Amino acid sequence: MYSYLNENIKSVQEKIKSVCAKTGRSIDTVTILGVTKTYETDVMNAAIEYGITDIAENKVQEILRKYEDVNRGVNWHLIGHLQSNKVKYIIDKVELIHSVDSLKLAVEIDKRAGQIHKIQDVLIQINIQDEASKFGIQPSELEVLLKAMAPLTHIRICGLMYIAPIVEKPELLRDDFKFMKKMFDDLNNAPYPNVRPLHLSMGMSSDYEIAIEEGATMIRVGTKIFGKRTYPAK
Structure with a gap:
């Protein structure tokens, strides 16, 4: 029933392998995040069976709705x-929070992580x-x-x-991805x-190959694995 997932995952893996060979990287340096927004847990579990180890959601309520029905170990x-x-609803469930964009949020994550004796990994x-349509800091x-977050002991800034x-042509994003890689490398001096x-973490279904060429270590792939999304009627 879900054999298409296996084929799609293998296709993405082959493209990653090709890009890594071209750029002299090991395929182990790239993690595929299966973006499961709008997809149900039976599809998610099938993808996990076919080798997806990391899944990503956009909304807290989707994690809460699906969490108990998704295979453990992911x-x-x-x-x-x-x-x-x-934050309090997911602090015990998520491996990595990709979207920290304020000190207020970081402080809350640190507080909630401390309450369960956890060091929470985050990305800025x-x-x-x-x-204007996107979150994030300039x-x-x-x-x-980074300086303001330095005293926080239950949060780890991992990238x-x-x-x-x-954009119509993913190649137009190459300079942005190069810029992000430079920022990431500079973090080593923090x-x-x-x-x-x-x-x-950069690159999605339409542009992940270029993102990997420019240094992405995590790519967020949804439709190229799971197929066209069907959004619920409002």
């Missing part, structure tokens, strides 16, 4: 905007073009936020996340104890 990621008042979301604001604009650069 890593959950939150990639959408997170409101401070919803960057909004290069300062697009590149010039990163140093200020950066970037959502590129939708003099703060809770900064440990591991992940550069």
Whole structure:
């Protein structure tokens, strides 16, 4: 019933393998996040059986709705905007929060993680073009936020996340991805104890190959694995 998932996953893996061979990277340096927005748990579990180890949701309520019905052993990621008042609902469920964009949110994550004796891994979301339709901080604001987050002991800043604009030709995004890789590399010089650069989350179904060429370590793939999304009627 879900054999198409196996074929799609293998196709993505082959493209990753090809890009990594071209750029001299190991395929182990790239993690596929299966973006499961709008897809139901039977589809998610089938994808997990076919080798997807990390799944990503945009909304807290979707994690809560699906969590108990999804196979254990998979890593959950939150990639959408997170409101401070919803942190408490997912702090015990997610491996990585990709969308930290304010000190207020970071403080709440730190507090809630401390309550369950956890160090929560997070990424800082960057909004290069300062697009009004997207969350994230401007590149010039990163140093200020890192310094303000330095006293937080139950949060670990593991890198950066970037959502590129939708464009007709993915090649047009190459400069943005290069810019993000430079920012990510510069994190290695950050003099703060809770900064440990591991992940550069960028690239989606339409542009992940270019993102990998420019240094992405996590790609967020939805439709190229799961097929066309069907949104519920409003």
